[in-house]
Amino acid sequence: MKNSLIFFYVFLILILSIRLILFYSNQKTYTQGEKISFVTQVNSNPKEYSSYQTLYLKLDPINKVLIKTDTDKKLFYGDYIKVSGNLDILVLNSGAHIFTLNYPQIEANFRENNPALALVYNIRQKIINNFRSNLDPISSGLMLGIVFGIKENLPKDFLQSIQVTGVMHVIAASGMNVTMVSAFLFYLFASFIKRQLAIFFSILGIVFYTAIAGFEPSIVRAAVMGIIVFSAQILGRQQYSLHTLLITAFLMLFVSPELLFNTGFALSFTATFGLLYIPDLFKRFQNSFTESFITTISAQIATMPILIINFGNYSVFSILVNGLVLWTIPPLMVLGAIAAFFSFVFAPLSLLFLYLSLPFLYFFESVVGVFAQFGNTLNIKNFPLSFVIAYYLFLISIILFKFKK
Amino acid sequence: MKKYIIYLSLSLFFILGIFLYQGFSLRDANLHLVVCDVGQGDAIYIKTPSGKDVLVDGGGNDKVLDCLTKHMPFWDRTIELMILTHPDADHITGLVPVLQRYSVLHFVTSKTSKETGIYKKFIQALREEGLTPKYAFLNDKIDFGDGLISDVLWPSPDALDEFKSPARVNELSVIQVLAFGKFKALLTGDAQVKVQDRIVGSLSGIDVLKVPHHGSKTGMSDYYLNKLRPSLAVISVGKSNRYGHPTSFSLDLLSKYAIKTLRTDRDGEVEIISDGKSYWIKE
Numbered sequence A: 001m002k003n004s005l006i007f008f009y010v011f012l013i014l015i016l017s018i019r020l021i022l023f024y025s026n027q028k029t030y031t032q033g034e035k036i037s038f039v040t041q042v043n044s045n046p047k048e049y050s051s052y053q054t055l056y057l058k059l060d061p062i063n064k065v066l067i068k069t070d071t072d073k074k075l076f077y078g079d080y081i082k083v084s085g086n087l088d089i090l091v092l093n094s095g096a097h098i099f100t101l102n103y104p105q106i107e108a109n110f111r112e113n114n115p116a117l118a119l120v121y122n123i124r125q126k127i128i129n130n131f132r133s134n135l136d137p138i139s140s141g142l143m144l145g146i147v148f149g150i151k152e153n154l155p156k157d158f159l160q161s162i163q164v165t166g167v168m169h170v171i172a173a174s175g176m177n178v179t180m181v182s183a184f185l186f187y188l189f190a191s192f193i194k195r196q197l198a199i200f201f202s203i204l205g206i207v208f209y210t211a212i213a214g215f216e217p218s219i220v221r222a223a224v225m226g227i228i229v230f231s232a233q234i235l236g237r238q239q240y241s242l243h244t245l246l247i248t249a250f251l252m253l254f255v256s257p258e259l260l261f262n263t264g265f266a267l268s269f270t271a272t273f274g275l276l277y278i279p280d281l282f283k284r285f286q287n288s289f290t291e292s293f294i295t296t297i298s299a300q301i302a303t304m305p306i307l308i309i310n311f312g313n314y315s316v317f318s319i320l321v322n323g324l325v326l327w328t329i330p331p332l333m334v335l336g337a338i339a340a341f342f343s344f345v346f347a348p349l350s351l352l353f354l355y356l357s358l359p360f361l362y363f364f365e366s367v368v369g370v371f372a373q374f375g376n377t378l379n380i381k382n383f384p385l386s387f388v389i390a391y392y393l394f395l396i397s398i399i400l401f402k403f404k405k
Numbered sequence B: 001m002k003k004y005i006i007y008l009s010l011s012l013f014f015i016l017g018i019f020l021y022q023g024f025s026l027r028d029a030n031l032h033l034v035v036c037d038v039g040q041g042d043a044i045y046i047k048t049p050s051g052k053d054v055l056v057d058g059g060g061n062d063k064v065l066d067c068l069t070k071h072m073p074f075w076d077r078t079i080e081l082m083i084l085t086h087p088d089a090d091h092i093t094g095l096v097p098v099l100q101r102y103s104v105l106h107f108v109t110s111k112t113s114k115e116t117g118i119y120k121k122f123i124q125a126l127r128e129e130g131l132t133p134k135y136a137f138l139n140d141k142i143d144f145g146d147g148l149i150s151d152v153l154w155p156s157p158d159a160l161d162e163f164k165s166p167a168r169v170n171e172l173s174v175i176q177v178l179a180f181g182k183f184k185a186l187l188t189g190d191a192q193v194k195v196q197d198r199i200v201g202s203l204s205g206i207d208v209l210k211v212p213h214h215g216s217k218t219g220m221s222d223y224y225l226n227k228l229r230p231s232l233a234v235i236s237v238g239k240s241n242r243y244g245h246p247t248s249f250s251l252d253l254l255s256k257y258a259i260k261t262l263r264t265d266r267d268g269e270v271e272i273i274s275d276g277k278s279y280w281i282k283e
Helices: A003-025 A115-134 A137-148 A156-164 A175-190 A195-212 A217-235 A238-255 A257-261 A263-285 A291-310 A318-345 A347-372 A385-404 B002-025 B064-071 B095-101 B117-128 B166-172 B193-202 B222-228 B248-256
Strands: A035-041 A052-058 A064-070 A080-086 A088-091 A097-102 A105-107 B031-035 B044-047 B053-056 B078-084 B103-109 B141-143 B148-154 B175-180 B183-187 B208-210 B232-235 B260-263 B270-274 B279-281
Touching: A003 A238, A003 A257, A035 A052, A080 A097, A115 A137, A115 A195, A115 A318, A115 A347, A115 B095, A137 A156, A137 A318, A137 A347, A137 B064, A137 B095, A156 A347, A175 A195, A175 A217, A175 A263, A175 A291, A175 A318, A195 A217, A195 A318, A217 A238, A217 A263, A238 A257, A238 A263, A263 A291, A263 A385, A291 A318, A291 A385, A318 A347, A347 B002, B031 B064, B031 B175, B044 B064, B053 B064, B064 B095, B078 B095, B095 B117, B148 B193, B175 B193, B193 B222, B222 B248, B232 B270, B248 B260
Parallel strands: A064 A097, B053 B078, B078 B103, B183 B208, B208 B232, B232 B260
Antiparallel strands: A035 A080, A052 A064, A080 A105, A088 A097, B031 B044, B031 B270, B044 B053, B141 B148, B148 B175, B175 B183, B270 B279
């Protein structure tokens, strides 16, 4: 690296650090019994007990609150919910304190009333109706989950299986899914039309997708990151895309510092990074058949520790199951998006694409079904942070070593 | 580009394989009568000899969807006839998602109604599907045009007055005999012994009995079973349900007449197949 470049990044990191320190040191304080009300995104899976469930929610960028609520409240990763109640502050023996809310009021699937979004929800409902009247409940629910992060239509038993096998993240329209699909679309179009045109069509596709997914912030961020980085990748040298990725991430963090601890942000950042560099490590296996498989594996290698921390502590089979099913996600998202598009234009064609997706869906269902039988007897609990750091240092050094050669 | 065409062709190849497999394995000229395992409640799926799909009740949850998925090929999204014996929640609830997900051509029910939330939801779903109910009465006949005939035995028109009180909708359950060649099955809904004893007089040669009201104490009498003498009885009931169904009274009665009894809570779904001469139970 040139000196000026190093200087540039040191400068960026310095500015960002100041911004983060200022942001995190000026946070609101809370008092015992205070009445609070906040909107937040569910970031982990609830723990179920016989008569209640508990879940950690983000109260604000630095504080978490442990809520306890009835089991019949359905709370899913990625959902926006509005919570109101009286805050309890428990002081632990260690002197640290935790916030808790007992049986607060919860408004699930909370959405801001926005007339512009009403149209989108209308479209979305049409797509849901089309999918579920043409496919069986599990397949249509799985497809809606994978493509748009819509989970309401999944049968409860199958949802349980998905949770047990640790693949909940694929039906949450996470940043990683969007990143994988934007990469898929870019390379798909670039392989048979002019590069500039390919970028144009891919961006159209991604915008359509984010609209149907309800312009959820995490998806919009992942889409922006994907669009910028993969455009740079197709137009220029690999080094350009790394710089665009870093600068995009820097800008996003500068504008909203709370992203620092956001799972979706971490997933889209690491997945994009992985898609840029890890495929080169498999160059010797690369041919037109393994390519999409390698793409998926790359995203997976890059995001694995984050996935394990957030989802994988439910099952030791999680890594195996992910390895077996993740390659189906990009084709399913593309087929699903095309089917969704045609449900407005020409329904029979939509049906054709839904049928084409069935073999992938059946495969996914069978794998999840088989491994769900083993249950979640062996848990990886308290996954050490040091391992995560070591993992990424190791990954980066392999990539650096490869590029020095 | 070539790669994606190959992917799509592979997927097409697999889906054709599934198409052929389901086309052959789910199609024959027999009558299939499936008492679905839906927990506490009733849901009976019937495939007529020519392949028409009929659903009698939907159970108290959406498990009936799994039953339909299992027995209908993936491209068949049409239920030719839906019958609701009576509008209690453990019979009507599963019909709502069926209406939302399948195209239902005809709907037959008993001329009665309820004020419950699920009933209103059902009526709404019926309206969205563009269906108007046809009411079944004694002596009505549904001819499926392929040898399968349903004879409606209950309610009689004057029963509507007799059992007017909303608490007695069970008594207005649609009761029908399905006849295919020599094979006969009696579908009883939740009607209680008072009604069942009235219809049993004219019946003979019943092979399969759907035990009335999940095997409750007031569903069957000694007289009834003695008259009917089916060779197989099926009880649609949920594991450790809060009503205590099936009662030991009913079970004792069935064993007194040495009637082979299958229960959805123990045996899971029960599929009975008939070619019009004899019948057998699918293992």
